[in-house]
Amino acid sequence: MGGDHGPSVVIPAVARAIAVLPGSVRFLLHGDEAAIAAELSKHGGVAGRVEVRHSDRVVGMDEKPAQALRRSKGTSMWNAVEAVREGQAVAAVSAGNTGALMAISKLILRMAVDMERPALVASMPTPRGVTTFLDVGANIDCDAERLVEFAIMGEAFHRAAHGVPRPTVGLLNVGSEEMKGHEEVREANRVLREGKIDLDYKGFVEGDDITRGAVDVIVTDGFTGNVALKSMEGAARFVTAELRGALSGGVFASLGALLARPALLKFRERLSPPPTAPFLGLNGIVLKCHGGATVRDFAVAIRVAVDLARSNFTAEIERNMRRLPDALAEPMAEPAAEVVQGADE
Amino acid sequence: MGGDHGPSVVIPAVARAIAVLPGSVRFLLHGDEAAIAAELSKHGGVAGRVEVRHSDRVVGMDEKPAQALRRSKGTSMWNAVEAVREGQAVAAVSAGNTGALMAISKLILRMAVDMERPALVASMPTPRGVTTFLDVGANIDCDAERLVEFAIMGEAFHRAAHGVPRPTVGLLNVGSEEMKGHEEVREANRVLREGKIDLDYKGFVEGDDITRGAVDVIVTDGFTGNVALKSMEGAARFVTAELRGALSGGVFASLGALLARPALLKFRERLSPPPTAPFLGLNGIVLKCHGGATVRDFAVAIRVAVDLARSNFTAEIERNMRRLPDALAEPMAEPAAEVVQGADE
Numbered sequence: 001m002g003g004d005h006g007p008s009v010v011i012p013a014v015a016r017a018i019a020v021l022p023g024s025v026r027f028l029l030h031g032d033e034a035a036i037a038a039e040l041s042k043h044g045g046v047a048g049r050v051e052v053r054h055s056d057r058v059v060g061m062d063e064k065p066a067q068a069l070r071r072s073k074g075t076s077m078w079n080a081v082e083a084v085r086e087g088q089a090v091a092a093v094s095a096g097n098t099g100a101l102m103a104i105s106k107l108i109l110r111m112a113v114d115m116e117r118p119a120l121v122a123s124m125p126t127p128r129g130v131t132t133f134l135d136v137g138a139n140i141d142c143d144a145e146r147l148v149e150f151a152i153m154g155e156a157f158h159r160a161a162h163g164v165p166r167p168t169v170g171l172l173n174v175g176s177e178e179m180k181g182h183e184e185v186r187e188a189n190r191v192l193r194e195g196k197i198d199l200d201y202k203g204f205v206e207g208d209d210i211t212r213g214a215v216d217v218i219v220t221d222g223f224t225g226n227v228a229l230k231s232m233e234g235a236a237r238f239v240t241a242e243l244r245g246a247l248s249g250g251v252f253a254s255l256g257a258l259l260a261r262p263a264l265l266k267f268r269e270r271l272s273p274p275p276t277a278p279f280l281g282l283n284g285i286v287l288k289c290h291g292g293a294t295v296r297d298f299a300v301a302i303r304v305a306v307d308l309a310r311s312n313f314t315a316e317i318e319r320n321m322r323r324l325p326d327a328l329a330e331p332m333a334e335p336a337a338e339v340v341q342g343a344d345e
Numbered sequence: 346m347g348g349d350h351g352p353s354v355v356i357p358a359v360a361r362a363i364a365v366l367p368g369s370v371r372f373l374l375h376g377d378e379a380a381i382a383a384e385l386s387k388h389g390g391v392a393g394r395v396e397v398r399h400s401d402r403v404v405g406m407d408e409k410p411a412q413a414l415r416r417s418k419g420t421s422m423w424n425a426v427e428a429v430r431e432g433q434a435v436a437a438v439s440a441g442n443t444g445a446l447m448a449i450s451k452l453i454l455r456m457a458v459d460m461e462r463p464a465l466v467a468s469m470p471t472p473r474g475v476t477t478f479l480d481v482g483a484n485i486d487c488d489a490e491r492l493v494e495f496a497i498m499g500e501a502f503h504r505a506a507h508g509v510p511r512p513t514v515g516l517l518n519v520g521s522e523e524m525k526g527h528e529e530v531r532e533a534n535r536v537l538r539e540g541k542i543d544l545d546y547k548g549f550v551e552g553d554d555i556t557r558g559a560v561d562v563i564v565t566d567g568f569t570g571n572v573a574l575k576s577m578e579g580a581a582r583f584v585t586a587e588l589r590g591a592l593s594g595g596v597f598a599s600l601g602a603l604l605a606r607p608a609l610l611k612f613r614e615r616l617s618p619p620p621t622a623p624f625l626g627l628n629g630i631v632l633k634c635h636g637g638a639t640v641r642d643f644a645v646a647i648r649v650a651v652d653l654a655r656s657n658f659t660a661e662i663e664r665n666m667r668r669l670p671d672a673l674a675e676p677m678a679e680p681a682a683e684v685v686q687g688a689d690e
Contacts, residue, residue: 126583210580246605250607
């Protein structure tokens with residue numbers, strides 16, 4: 001029921017996903033029975049693969065998380081997450097209210113790791129594919145342990161979602177040398193460098209590496225990640241608006257823009273926001289699809305949910321999490337070193 | 346002598362600046378006498394407004410700041426900053442090694458405020474002008490007091506550099522509500538909100554407000570600021586590269602790109618990096634011009650230096666800094682409030 005379009009996007013997306021997914025994948029659709037039935041009637045072949053679970057109420061898109069949580073029991077969102085806890089579903093996908101979905105998921109499924117809230121992942125386009133970037137806003141204060149947990153979860157997610165056997169991992173900082181940055185990031189770097197956690201850690205990366213695709217997974221705290229994500233969205237919006245301005249000034253430029261229109265449309269599509277943000281760190285798989293999701297976007301989110309559910313994602317995370325206490329133990333003697341915290345130019 | 350081009354950019358830039366500046370503005374040129382003389386001979390009318398101060402040595406562009414500092418006495422960079430301390434010059438402008446210029450400036454001029462290093466300012470283009478954004482990498486760990494100091498300095502800089510009588514100021518956060526963000530940013534928000542510091546504070550802003558121009562001055566710690574700046578540069582580079590790719594695929598798109606070429610060139614110029622980064626918090630005015638600066642860029646930096654030197658910039662900063670201890674004092678009773686740190690969607 002969530003997102004800007006509700007069943008009129010979700011049902012066609014299910015139809016689209018069904019066309020490419022194996023017959024064993026089935027769907028529970030939570031929400032208003034009549035509205036769902038009306039959409040299902042337009043998509044033959046879908047009804048046999050879905051089961052409709054009626055709910056009278058929905059979580060509003062503009063409700064505050066705390067307020068939504070108090071009255072969320074029995075809503076379509078609550079029921080979808082509850083079905084994951086009960087083992088009736090292996091994953092929940094929603095285009096609804098992000099804060100409410102996060103609060104409900106945390107309450108029902110509980111955290112598998114010791115974090116404030118599930119980590120939010122952004123998938124950033126790069127010339128060679130996608131960078132998995134986390135946390136983009138859920139956990140504001142992060143110590144070294146938290147950052148290493150993000151690395152473990154982000155790496156397993158990237159492998160499951162993108163089929164990369166051994167994703168490379170970087171830690172976001174203001175320079176590439178070991179002495180750069182604040183204490184939390186330098187300590188997380190030490191832990192990841194020492195190799196007791198099983199992942200391909202490449203060291204520090206910088207802000208421009210996110211869209212360069214220098215590594216597959218980039219880890220940072222939720223404050224920095226949220227600011228970086230929104231800064232990049234703003235910069236991309238500014239650049240395209242400036243471009244539009246430039247291409248509408250004068251006859252030649254306008255004619256040029258007209259001729260280049262299909263190319264420019266493809267370009268805009270390439271820059272559209274990533275359709276899926278998984279919540280990592282829960283006992284269960286929950287994916288958030290952005291509110292303005294199209295049929296294609298929601299179908300992508302469904303496919304990612306299926307990929308995650310069929311992968312060893314959860315077991316891989318657990319295996320590395322068990323290595324964490326040993327990896328976090330202080331080394332016998334810390335080498336004395338000059339600390340140069342500031343950024344390179 | 347600094348930057349990628351040395352006197353072949355600096356001298357023509359001085360010539361360009363002289364053409365628009367009043368006759369009272371004079372220049373001390375520090376560096377290799379012969380190289381400077383050779384350039385001066387190409388620009389009639391400049392010699393009468395400059396005085397050449399010979400130095401045998403220069404700071405290399407690739408030297409580490411600590412290493413450069415040890416052997417910097419007597420270099421052109423050292424002499425330029427020393428002339429500010431001695432009152433022979435009102436401002437120093439350099440396109441040389443950023444870290445070395447910062448270290449030398451701090452050593453010679455000393456900090457006027459209690460900070461690790463001078464704050465680095467970026468000037469970001471927006472649809473309505475420029476956002477002054479600081480700190481973009483010098484001070485990594487920032488408490489509330491430091492953030493308020495950045496607000497005071499950034500506001501005075503923006504007024505002096507851009508002629509805006511009363512610049513608006515925002516604090517970078519992950520959401521606009523008072524409960525958002527970590528303790529430092531919430532405490533700085535309280536101090537600025539209470540109005541004991543004389544500036545037009547607008548509250549929290551988010552990452553995309555930097556290029557939107559929501560306020561004139563945006564304040565953050567050096568870690569977040571550096572990551573945001575480089576993330577935006579990366580995003581802008583990615584978008585323009587994608588665009589180039591889109592416009593070279595196929596005959597129509599290529600023809601379109603050809604017709605739109607002048608518009609696209611203007612567009613690229615609009616996105617070129619800001620030419621000038623002032624170092625704020627020193628007892629004296631020092632401006633860094635980026636290493637690849639063109640004649641136009643360096644001339645802009647000179648004009649900004651002159652604007653700063655003629656403004657009440659320093660006095661305005663001092664006046665607000667004196668208000669700081671009173672503004673930082675804890676209120677009598679802190680109202681109990683639910684803390685919701687995480688980001689909005």
